[in-house]
Amino acid sequence: MAATTHTDYQEMIERDDVDVVWVMLPSGLHAEFGIKAAHCGKHVITTKPMDVTLEACDALIAACEKNNVQLMVDFEERFRPRNRKIKKAIEEGLLGHPILAEMRLKWWRSAGYYHGWHGTWKLDGGGSLANQGVHQLDLIQWFLGPAKAVYGHYGVYGGEEHREVETEDLVWGYIKFENGALGSILTTTTCPKHQQTMVQVHGPRGIVGTGPEVWEFVEEGVDVEVEPGPRNTTEDCLRVLREGARPTCDGYEGRKTVELFNAIYWSGKLGREVELPLKESFRPDA
Numbered sequence: 001m002a003a004t005t006h007t008d009y010q011e012m013i014e015r016d017d018v019d020v021v022w023v024m025l026p027s028g029l030h031a032e033f034g035i036k037a038a039h040c041g042k043h044v045i046t047t048k049p050m051d052v053t054l055e056a057c058d059a060l061i062a063a064c065e066k067n068n069v070q071l072m073v074d075f076e077e078r079f080r081p082r083n084r085k086i087k088k089a090i091e092e093g094l095l096g097h098p099i100l101a102e103m104r105l106k107w108w109r110s111a112g113y114y115h116g117w118h119g120t121w122k123l124d125g126g127g128s129l130a131n132q133g134v135h136q137l138d139l140i141q142w143f144l145g146p147a148k149a150v151y152g153h154y155g156v157y158g159g160e161e162h163r164e165v166e167t168e169d170l171v172w173g174y175i176k177f178e179n180g181a182l183g184s185i186l187t188t189t190t191c192p193k194h195q196q197t198m199v200q201v202h203g204p205r206g207i208v209g210t211g212p213e214v215w216e217f218v219e220e221g222v223d224v225e226v227e228p229g230p231r232n233t234t235e236d237c238l239r240v241l242r243e244g245a246r247p248t249c250d251g252y253e254g255r256k257t258v259e260l261f262n263a264i265y266w267s268g269k270l271g272r273e274v275e276l277p278l279k280e281s282f283r284p285d286a
Helices: 009-013 027-039 054-066 081-091 128-132 134-144 233-243 251-270
Strands: 020-023 043-047 071-074 100-106 147-155 170-177 182-188 196-203 206-210 214-217
Touching: 009 027, 020 027, 027 043, 027 054, 043 054, 043 233, 054 071, 054 251, 071 233, 071 251, 081 134, 081 206, 100 134, 128 134, 128 170, 128 182, 128 251, 134 170, 134 182, 134 196, 134 251, 147 251, 170 251
Parallel strands: 020 043, 043 071, 100 182
Antiparallel strands: 100 196, 147 170, 170 182, 196 206, 206 214
């Protein structure tokens, strides 16, 4: 069966043979188009992040609940067996009490990448953190649970090559988690070589992570097994709709990461630590 194309979004989402709409637009449009789909009775998947403001996330959650449709956010790192294994090890206390989570993303984006919506507050919600590093930001809060405070510094450091970047190309900061652990954050799109994406967590009894893979414990032979599960959001969606299962990352889960990067940008703007939950989304002109 050949794929059908549409130039009219409303026409497409009103089709009776469409059950799910996957919104893969600039980040700041996810909620707007997801809400339209929900009002037509369609289940909604958004690519990462869920949107760029908490207000937009809340509106999308409300629309999906009102219309009794599912909302899923595509944070694909949650499906990787390695990350599921790390989460289980932390939950089972194999590291001891978690002390430190580190996330590091050192990438390169040329000037051409920023010709358009990338690197704008309205449609990208940020830069190296809200776009490139958002998967790793989601991972560390998924691993360690709720955050209670953050501190961040951000800026454009790429010089002439990044002259069109409105948001940032480098973020450094930390997260204080409610369980007492700390999170260290570094993301940038100014690194010309040796791209690196890393997440590690350690406690007094072990260290686990990816990029490179680490699984080391004070005691020998420590291991965990994870049950087979969906490998991506498409498989997860089928499981949710056919079996009535809970989404791996629903709207409330997806909102957490949007709140985190908004808080980090607020901190950079204000030059001080910011507590969570946030009262409002980040506004660079405030």
